[in-house]
Amino acid sequence: MKNKRREHHEEHIDETWLIPYADLLTLLLALFIILFASSQIDSKKYDQIMRGLNSALSGGTNIFEVSSSPIENLQEIDQKKADVVKKQDQKALEEQQKHQVEMEDLKELQQKLEGYIKDNKLSTQLETKLTEDMLKITIRDNALFQPGSADINKESQKLAQSIAGMLSGYKEYNVEVAGFTDNRPINNREFQSNWDLSAKRSLNFMKILINNDKIDPSHYRSIGYGEYQPIDTNDTVEGRSKNRRVEVNIIRQVKSTGEKSFIP
Template sequence: MANSSFRRKQEELKSPGWMVTFSDLSTLLLTFFVLLLSMSTMDQKTFKSMFHNFTASCGILYFKEYGEIYRPKLVLMQALTEKLKDSLVVKRSDDFPKDLISPKEEKTFEETGSSLVVENFKGGFKLVFGHNMLFLSGSADIQEEIKPLIEKIGSFMRNSDYQVYIDGHTDNVPMKGGKYSSNGELSLARAYNLMEYFVTKENISPLSIALAGYGELHPVAPNSAPEGRARNRRVEIIFKSQKYF
């Protein structure tokens, strides 16, 4: 009888299940609003301090003092630029054959408005043929009057150990009709025909020649003026010493 009375008292002391859930929810809501209120009046130092304590316990978040993003010093960038300029000085290379272009040919180039520039760089040099010197506008056929010079260049290539690169370039004026549909196609065809001439006529190994057609992608002058477009229409024959590979 006593045991039965004790069980009834325990059942009377138990709270309904919904009341426990409601109490938990009320506590969570109260905590949430207190947190909102405290954050609205919290300064940056207090906020970071709070999260620092949180990171110390769980190791997920990490705050550190703000700092400026590193940027290379302007002086260093200028020094690198000058270094690059020093390696690309426009002048005749010591390896360039002095008798390759005769004074008569140079005079002819000047009279016809054509240009041939020799640029020296570390480990070699390159020949930059100006517009219409090797090819007529829109054509990839080598002009007859320039072939004697091409043959002399081929003879020099045959007796040297340079790796040779032939790069074709154009201006940005779109192709209108004709055999080639784009500037890239035209520049590549010019480089290929020049390489083929060296291989078939001058017996140069094709393994020593690489070619590329860049179209208008690598201008050396603005295409906004006729003079700039003329400079961009060029073919470069680059001679690079094997020891620099």
């Protein structure tokens, strides 16, 4: 009888493997729940699931516990991008406002110059042109110099002083004084080329402009272009007369695209 009982006990199936198998299924289920939650947009639900798993599996501390969810990280990145875009938009707005102020300033200065030209009947000698980059004052060389000379006429010095007086109200702008000639060669005791003549003329005119206590010389420069930037043909007397000139360019600091303009 004892032998029969022993044989019956030995034939009983061992079911201890079910415990680790059940644990494995539980872990797999938890993994799939986490993957599913990570694919959802609702970060609150994700956090609730994570807290529930931490509490159920290990009392709140295990490999599933993280300091922040991937969705929170993405939201933080998006916020940083939004802040950068906001700063860029603010900077663009400020540049646009400054551009508008400069345009109004140069229009005002142009009106003053046009009034001076009209009052003194200088329309054949001076003209102004406002562009997106600058306000250009063009002065014919016969209004300033004798042929082949860089010395400014005494009467023309008053013209330069009057222009300086108007420019003194716009101290923050950079100003370029440029000299130009026609293509007829020059070679005398003082000047060996049109480069030399144009450079000296622009320098002499600039010296009169900056001889004003209200003007900051650091914003001014002179340059000679010689014969290489004509505005008309050099084949006629009239065309050569137009090419011989001095230009006073009041440079805008901010162009319409927001690009800064600078004179070294």
